[in-house]
Amino acid sequence: MNKLKENSTLISTVGCIVFLVLGMILDFGFHRQYSWIIYLASVISGGTEITIDGFKELWAEKHFNVDLLMILAAVSAGLIGDWREGAVLIFIFSLSHLMEEYATEKSAREINSLMNRQPKKARKILANGEYTIIATDDLVVGDRVAVFKGENIPTDGVILKGASELDESVVNGESVPRLKSVGAEVYGGTINLGNELEFEVNKDQSETVFAKIIKLVEAAQNSQTKTESFIQRIENRYVMLIIFGVPLAVLFFYLGLHWDWNESVYRGVNLLVVASPCALVASSTPALLSAISNGARHGVLFKGGTYLEELAEIQSIAFDKTGTLTKGEFSVTDEYWAQTKEQMIPYVLGLEEKSTHPLAQAIVKHWQTEYESYPLQTEEITASGIQSISEKNKYYVGKKRGNYADPNQLLEWKQAGKTVIYVEENDQFSGAIALLDTLNTNAKEAVNYFNQAGIHTVMLTGDNRHTAATMAKEVNIEEYFGELLPEDKVTYVQQQKEKYGKNGMVGDGVNDAPALATATIGVAMGEGTDVAMDVADVVIMENNLAKLVYTHRLSKKMKNVIKQNIIFSVAVILTLITLNLLQILTIPIAVVGHEGSTILVILNGLRLLKEEKALF
Numbered sequence: 084m085n086k087l088k089e090n091s092t093l094i095s096t097v098g099c100i101v102f103l104v105l106g107m108i109l110d111f112g113f114h115r116q117y118s119w120i121i122y123l124a125s126v127i128s129g130g131t132e133i134t135i136d137g138f139k140e141l142w143a144e145k146h147f148n149v150d151l152l153m154i155l156a157a158v159s160a161g162l163i164g165d166w167r168e169g170a171v172l173i174f175i176f177s178l179s180h181l182m183e184e185y186a187t188e189k190s191a192r193e194i195n196s197l198m199n200r201q202p203k204k205a206r207k208i209l210a211n212g213e214y215t216i217i218a219t220d221d222l223v224v225g226d227r228v229a230v231f232k233g234e235n236i237p238t239d240g241v242i243l244k245g246a247s248e249l250d251e252s253v254v255n256g257e258s259v260p261r262l263k264s265v266g267a268e269v270y271g272g273t274i275n276l277g278n279e280l281e282f283e284v285n286k287d288q289s290e291t292v293f294a295k296i297i298k299l300v301e302a303a304q305n306s307q308t309k310t311e312s313f314i315q316r317i318e319n320r321y322v323m324l325i326i327f328g329v330p331l332a333v334l335f336f337y338l339g340l341h342w343d344w345n346e347s348v349y350r351g352v353n354l355l356v357v358a359s360p361c362a363l364v365a366s367s368t369p370a371l372l373s374a375i376s377n378g379a380r381h382g383v384l385f386k387g388g389t390y391l392e393e394l395a396e397i398q399s400i401a402f403d404k405t406g407t408l409t410k411g412e413f414s415v416t417d418e419y420w421a422q423t424k425e426q427m428i429p430y431v432l433g434l435e436e437k438s439t440h441p442l443a444q445a446i447v448k449h450w451q452t453e454y455e456s457y458p459l460q461t462e463e464i465t466a467s468g469i470q471s472i473s474e475k476n477k478y479y480v481g482k483k484r485g486n487y488a489d490p491n492q493l494l495e496w497k498q499a500g501k502t503v504i505y506v507e508e509n510d511q512f513s514g515a516i517a518l519l520d521t522l523n524t525n526a527k528e529a530v531n532y533f534n535q536a537g538i539h540t541v542m543l544t545g546d547n548r549h550t551a552a553t554m555a556k557e558v559n560i561e562e563y564f565g566e567l568l569p570e571d572k573v574t575y576v577q578q579q580k581e582k583y584g585k586n587g588m589v590g591d592g593v594n595d596a597p598a599l600a601t602a603t604i605g606v607a608m609g610e611g612t613d614v615a616m617d618v619a620d621v622v623i624m625e626n627n628l629a630k631l632v633y634t635h636r637l638s639k640k641m642k643n644v645i646k647q648n649i650i651f652s653v654a655v656i657l658t659l660i661t662l663n664l665l666q667i668l669t670i671p672i673a674v675v676g677h678e679g680s681t682i683l684v685i686l687n688g689l690r691l692l693k694e695e696k697a698l699f
Contacts, residue, residue, distance in 0.1 A: 091132055092184055096177040099129025103170045110167070122166035126157050129173040133180065149361050152322055156355040160670055163348055168670035172356060175678030179361065182685045183369060201272045201293055205237035206230065208281065219271075219288070226284045230275045238271040239291040240282035247277035252382075296384060296624075310367050310392065310645055314360075321360055329355050342666075349670070350663055356673045357659035362681040366648035369688030374641040377691055382624035383634050390620040392645075394604050394638040399583035400533055401576055401598070404544035404554055405441065406591035407608050408530075409520040410626065413445035416501060417517035419492050425454075427513055431506055432456035434469050434480045442504060443469070443480075445518055466545060466568045466594070468505075477509050485510040493517075500553025502546055522557070529628035530558045533635075539583055543572045543598065572598040589631060606631065641691055648684045655680040 102125035109118035130153075137150030153176045157169035205219045208227040219237045222228065227243065230236055236249070246264035251273045260276050263269060269282055271293040288294060329351050336347035371388045378385060385391045405411045420427060433456040435443035447456075459471040459478070468481010483489075483505045496503050496517040506514040533540050542563040544551050551565030564575055572588075576598045579586045588595065588602035591609050596618045599605030607619030608626050623630045659676050662668040 092177065092181050095129050095132050096174070096181050099125050099170070099174045099177055101125075102128055103167075103174055106167060106170065119161075119166040122170040123161065125170035126161065126166070126173050129170075129177040130154050130157060133173070133177065149318070149322060149359050149364055152325060152355065152359040153361070155326070156352060156359070159348075159352045159355060163345070163352060165352075165670055168674060171671060172674040172678065175674060175682070176361065179365065179678055179681040179685060182682060182689075183365060185689075202235045202237050222284050222288070224284050224287060228282055228284060230280045230282070232275060232277060232279065234275055236269050236271055236273045236275060236280075236282075238284055238288060239286040239293070240269055240284045242267050242269060242280055242282045244281040245278050247275050247280050250274040250276055292624075296379075310649075314364060314367060318360060318364055325355065325358050329358075346666070350666070353663045353668055353670055353673045354660065356670065357656060357663060357668070357677050359677065360652070360656070361677065362652035362655065362684045363649065365681055365684050365688075366652055367645050367688075369685045370641050370644045370648065370691055371688075373689055373691035374637055377637060377693075378634065381630065381633060383630060383637075384622040384624070386620050386622075390604055391638050392642055393585060394587065394606075394621065394635060395642040397538060397585045397587045397604060399539040399541065399579045399586040401541045401543050401572075401579060401586065401588045401602070402530070402560070403572075403588075403590035403595045403598075404542055404546060404551070405520060406523075406626070407589055407595075408523055408526045408542065408554060408558060408560075408628075410523050411441045411520065411591070413442055413502065413518040413520050415445060415449040415516055416519050417492075417496055418514065419490060419516075420514040421490075422508070422513045424514070427506060427508075428454045429457040430459070430471075430473075430478045430508075431480055431516075433459035434461055434471055434478060437461045438463065438469050442502065442518055446480075446504070446516060477507075479507040479510075480504060485512060487512045490515075497547055497549035500550050500557075502550055524627040525629040525632075527558045529632050530560050532632045534559060534561065536635075539579070541575070541579060543567055543575055545594070569594055569597050573601045576601045606634075637691070644687055644691060648687055651687075652680060652684060 102121050106118045106121035106125060109121060133150045134154045137154065140150075153172065157172045160166070160169035160172065201219065203219055204216050205222055206214050206229045207217050207222070208229055209215055214229060222238050228237060228240065232247075242263060242265050244265065246262065248260040248262050249269065250260050251270065268285075269280070271291045332354055333347050333351035336342045336350050337344055340347075342350070371391070374391060375385060375388070378391075402408050418424070428450055432447055432450060432454060435446045436451075436456050437459075438444075438461075457473070459473055461469050461471045463469050464481065467484070468479055470477060470479040470481075472478075481504065485505075485507050493503055493515050496515075501517040501519050504516045504518065505512070506516070530540055540561045542551060542555050542558075542560045544554075544563070544565050545567050546554075546565055548565040551563045554560075555563035564571075567575070572595065576586065576588050580601075580603060585603040587604040587606055588598045589606045589608060590596075590599055591607065599607060599618045599620075604621060605619040606621045606623060608623050608628070608631070621634060623634065655676060659668060659673060663673065
């Protein structure tokens, strides 16, 4: 029963065409006196569901839609003796409905394919080391889980034992497997391609990256673009205008133009058909759903159709540096000590090992095998560094705070674009560490793409001006600002918006959260971080700026497709109305022209399901 309900549009469309063909056979077999009955059956078969839906919307929302216009046109055609034309109209209209449902279902299948990637069962490890199979939904934070080769990771967690390559395409759209080992995070729905892994669950089922992806895609599919919202707002008034305007037009044809009554009614029925905004109404939805599905396949998530549409309209785009234009994977390149190195490094490690900042982790990684850290109670200073007071001495690592002159060596590091970390004891210079970051994947190519597209590019970073200048030159960015606090980034993003209009901000979704929220479009680059999903309007699940270019091209293509559809729809309506007033248009041609344009508009929207060609 449920299967019949799901395929009701297909069944009614098939019934409509079957009766239509039978009616035509009777016509050709010279039994014309009976054919109208078969054509009426065709209209009833194809039009019943459309009629019910139209009246339901009218009753519930007090909203006239094109469904009622089509039924009214088909019945009107029958009443003047053209039941065949009415049946053709209903068939093509029903076929266009079927194609719209296909677009919706195609988009919904992206969610279903995602959901099918998450296993229903998990292999929980008991305290005695034995395994037990439980429902994935029954896993709780702290549970230990084993995953064998070829199996899907059931939920998010951190690897405790083993190393293996994982297929993470369901999360980030990247087909190349990633090698992960102890301490790395794994995501539900990804596939273990290698050795057995043991991991500890670190999130509730509702908070996993996989669950959030599904929620975001569902929300985007149920959203609208501004164009679509506008079309729906005018649909009710437009349909009412046609319903009340056609009878007046018939009277004008008869009394004003002195056409005979049958011709006036015939032209009125034609007008009812060709003036209906079916194609116009279908201009946006299939295109939007197709674009959202396309993005989801490539690890790009939109929080709503509006953001997908507005991304194509940005005139300025700002990039964070660390973690966006660069990988955020630093390595120590130089060091300078004003005090004994062996004395200071244990304090440096004691401070930095408490921090999750990429610079701190790089410093710890560089010296942790040579020195033992000094145990310290630390205090983090936002956007500056970290400090501790030990034995009445204050130790600090981070940006420069003391009032002293930099040694020449440090100036050379800065000129070379390296990040300099100061080590201070009691606000006095004790040493410095130079680190270098590496460019992110396709960073230079992505910036060049936006430059060539006429979109102003700017870099906003907390690093010093020398580092900012070196990076800006390397990636050909047009404007840059360094030594910025999070609130400074907000100020510059707001200035860009006032100067250029709609703008974008691309960041890692953590320190850049205020700026992401301020920009017209906030784009979070990241491996599915919670902050990225919560703050940004668009989430790109992999730190590959080629995905950003793909997303922008997809949004521009969608906007162009919708524009093409609207122009084509309006042009067809105006052309058919003109032909009707010239008494050239017949009902069959009106039906084919009008409903055919609707089908073409839907097919044009479905083109967005196709893969975009990679630029680099």
